[in-house]
Amino acid sequence: MEKIIVNSKYFNIRDTLECGQIFRFTPFEKGYLVFSRDKVCYAYTEGEFTVIETDDYDYFYNFFDLDRDYSECVKNASSFGVSVLETASQMGRGIRILNQDREEALFSFIISQNNNIPRIKTIIERLCVSLGDKKQFGKISYYSFPSALKLAEKSKDFFASLGLGYRDTYLLETARKIKDGFNLDKINALDTPSLRKTLIGLKGVGEKVADCVTLFGFHRFDSFPVDTWIYKLYRENFGGTETDRKKVSKFFTDKFKNYSGIIQQYLFYYKRTLEEK
DNA sequence: GACCAGGTGAATA
DNA sequence: TATTCACATGGT
Numbered sequence: 001m002e003k004i005i006v007n008s009k010y011f012n013i014r015d016t017l018e019c020g021q022i023f024r025f026t027p028f029e030k031g032y033l034v035f036s037r038d039k040v041c042y043a044y045t046e047g048e049f050t051v052i053e054t055d056d057y058d059y060f061y062n063f064f065d066l067d068r069d070y071s072e073c074v075k076n077a078s079s080f081g082v083s084v085l086e087t088a089s090q091m092g093r094g095i096r097i098l099n100q101d102r103e104e105a106l107f108s109f110i111i112s113q114n115n116n117i118p119r120i121k122t123i124i125e126r127l128c129v130s131l132g133d134k135k136q137f138g139k140i141s142y143y144s145f146p147s148a149l150k151l152a153e154k155s156k157d158f159f160a161s162l163g164l165g166y167r168d169t170y171l172l173e174t175a176r177k178i179k180d181g182f183n184l185d186k187i188n189a190l191d192t193p194s195l196r197k198t199l200i201g202l203k204g205v206g207e208k209v210a211d212c213v214t215l216f217g218f219h220r221f222d223s224f225p226v227d228t229w230i231y232k233l234y235r236e237n238f239g240g241t242e243t244d245r246k247k248v249s250k251f252f253t254d255k256f257k258n259y260s261g262i263i264q265q266y267l268f269y270y271k272r273t274l275e276e277k
Numbered sequence: 278g279a280c281c282a283g284g285t286g287a288a289t290a
Numbered sequence: 291t292a293t294t295c296a297c298a299t300g301g302t
Binding site: 114115116118119122123160163164165166167168244 | 296297299
């Protein structure tokens, strides 16, 4: 067991987990257990520090993007003279964009479409319990996220029984494609537009899911996913009039460039916490 | 019942 | 190219 200790000003564990980029975490003692692939860590706040306890130091150091200076991101977000950006980036300054497992991000966001976050979490948890490997972390037992190969063996009805709804075929077809050689690591060599296009070739992956996967699975900060919340914010806070989500995304990426992804998270988190009751 | 949730695929014009 | 509609499921 090792500990990573970081000043919490630009690394808040709650904000990082609750901002909607990851679905596998659970409250535990002073903080959270966070799961990624077959790994786990225990993360909590202690005074002015964020503490990560784990058996996989290097993995989680990279996972939480600890080499990046996020004060730069907040500074950039504030530089546009738009008050909502000022507010949102201050509120979300502790958010880090996670370096998630590519397969896990891909399948998770296929499940996310036209769905709400609590239910997405439930479905993913069921997937792990029924197909993942049982693992041990101290006294805690948990399940890994199942590989595409494992998913590809199951039937459409099996996924339907887990509550995936019409997304059952999307998950199955994408899992089979990966089993047949579609390589998520190889396509990391592509630039973001080509990567997006390639991902959209998968069943169940459209503009929005592709943007989430490039951002959360491939760490492409020039991606700006537009979901229903961001679309609402675009109209209400930016006076936007475009209805095509693709054009809305372009509006923001043209403005925010290589800070698009992190600013999108500031805005998403802000809008969602503001409106939740 | 209607409407919504981190939308997409397919049909249509 | 752009618009429209069905699609499972569960919560409000």
